[in-house]
Amino acid sequence: MPFINYAAREINAKIVYYGPGLCGKTTNLQWIYDRSNNGNKGKLISLATETERTLFFDFMPLELGSIRGFRTRFHLYTVPGQVFYDASRKLILKGADGVVFVADSQEVRLDANLDSIENLRHNLADHGLNLDTIPYVLQLNKRDLPTALPVPQLTRALRFRNEPVFEAVATRGKGVFDTLKAVVREVLIHLRNR
Amino acid sequence: MSASDLVILEEDHRRLSEVLDRLRQDANAKLTFLLNKNGQQIARSGDLEDIDPTALASLTAGNVAATDGLAKLVGEREFEILFHEGVSDHLHINVIGGRTILLVRFDERSSLGLVRLRVKKASPELGAILDDAATRQSAPADAAAPTPPSPFAEITDEDIDALFG
Numbered sequence: 300m301p302f303i304n305y306a307a308r309e310i311n312a313k314i315v316y317y318g319p320g321l322c323g324k325t326t327n328l329q330w331i332y333d334r335s336n337n338g339n340k341g342k343l344i345s346l347a348t349e350t351e352r353t354l355f356f357d358f359m360p361l362e363l364g365s366i367r368g369f370r371t372r373f374h375l376y377t378v379p380g381q382v383f384y385d386a387s388r389k390l391i392l393k394g395a396d397g398v399v400f401v402a403d404s405q406e407v408r409l410d411a412n413l414d415s416i417e418n419l420r421h422n423l424a425d426h427g428l429n430l431d432t433i434p435y436v437l438q439l440n441k442r443d444l445p446t447a448l449p450v451p452q453l454t455r456a457l458r459f460r461n462e463p464v465f466e467a468v469a470t471r472g473k474g475v476f477d478t479l480k481a482v483v484r485e486v487l488i489h490l491r492n493r
Numbered sequence: 494m495s496a497s498d499l500v501i502l503e504e505d506h507r508r509l510s511e512v513l514d515r516l517r518q519d520a521n522a523k524l525t526f527l528l529n530k531n532g533q534q535i536a537r538s539g540d541l542e543d544i545d546p547t548a549l550a551s552l553t554a555g556n557v558a559a560t561d562g563l564a565k566l567v568g569e570r571e572f573e574i575l576f577h578e579g580v581s582d583h584l585h586i587n588v589i590g591g592r593t594i595l596l597v598r599f600d601e602r603s604s605l606g607l608v609r610l611r612v613k614k615a616s617p618e619l620g621a622i623l624d625d626a627a628t629r630q631s632a633p634a635d636a637a638a639p640t641p642p643s644p645f646a647e648i649t650d651e652d653i654d655a656l657f658g
Contacts, residue, residue, distance in 0.1 A: 302499070302529065302531065302533040303500050303501075303643065303644075304501050304506075304533075304535070305500065305501065305502050305503060306501060306502065306503040306505075306506035306507075307506075310644070310645075311533050313531060313532075341545050341547045341548060342545045342547075342548045344548055344551065344552065346555070355555060355559070356555060358548070358551045358552075358555075360547040360548075360551075363656045363657070364655070364656045366644065366645070366648060366652050366653075366655075366656065367644040367645075367647075367648070367652070368644070369644045371656065372547075374532065374533075374547070374551065386562055387559070387562075390555075390558040390559065390561075390562060391555075391558075393530070393531060393558065394530070394531035480657055483653075483656070484653055487645065487648060487652075487653050488653070490643065490645040490648070491645050491646065491647075491648045493643070493645075
């Protein structure tokens with residue numbers, strides 16, 4: 300549940316970008332960071348290896364404006380996608396209010412996408428969170444690659460709860476903000492319906 | 494109730510800030526900073542200088558989370574204290590009541606011993622205030638100091654659209 304600070308009149312929510320290794324989670328965050336106004340964003344922190352693979356997490360706070368006099372701040376996190384960093388992935392999901400699953404559209408990565416969704420389900424459950432009910436958005440990234448599976452086929456394989464789906468080319472920003480807006484909307488609607 | 498469900502009212506914030514102010518002075522520290530385990534800042538006392546408080550909270554929570562993972566690996570419930578020693582500045586981090594983190598930044602004007610001593614005294618006071626807040630939330634709705642309704646209870650689609658301009 301988001302952290303509501305009545306003294307500071309602000310609400311903080313945590314959104315986690317999840318997905319298999321090299322699917323474009325950090326690229327999503329980098330694009331959001333580069334294109335957001337200075338006054339609305341904090342530092343982008345990347346805890347990465349020497350080869351620029353995410354080691355622990357990337358993080359940036361983003362302020363979107365006020366609702367009913369409360370400032371809304373979203374803390375965006377990515378997880379390390381590589382299989383052997385599972386312990387770190389699990390830690391970062393703690394307290395998540397919404398999840399974006401960034402899928403790699405390439406045919407050869409279909410199994411990695413499916414494994415990662417299962418891993419997400421399992422790791423959320425360890426924190427008492429349910430993938431079938433948590434605010435959730437599916438992003439089909441790398442749509443520009445010639446090896447990308449057709450959208451209908453990929454959607455059939457990866458979509459499981461009628462969640463919003465967005466095509467994306469994160470390196471060029473396509474679909475990045477649409478995905479962010481959708482997950483923010485899902486989080487806020489979830490709050491309203493609680 | 495999970496840590497992330499905690500609602501801090503202005504009165505809680507004032508009481509927490511008083512304890513943090515006193516701790517900072519008693520420990521000769523530069524900064525005392527309270528956050529929850531999800532990396533959300535709750536209250537602070539002292540000069541942040543050029544430190545981004547959101548980044549500080551996020552990294553501190555990540556640090557504690559990773560250390561918690563290590564603790565479980567070796568069969569411990571948690572490591573309650575973390576200490577990072579720098580050339581001039583040092584960080585003392587401890588977990589309060591299993592759900593809240595207290596960070597103290599200090600330099601050569603203080604010492605690890607003094608900070609530990611003062612933190613040991615202040616931690617139960619902070620824990621008691623947070624317990625009060627948690628108890629209030631789990632109390633019946635007609636209790637003396639009920640939690641205000643969530644500002645999101647009556648949110649409209651227009652409110653959400655307005656966020657994106």
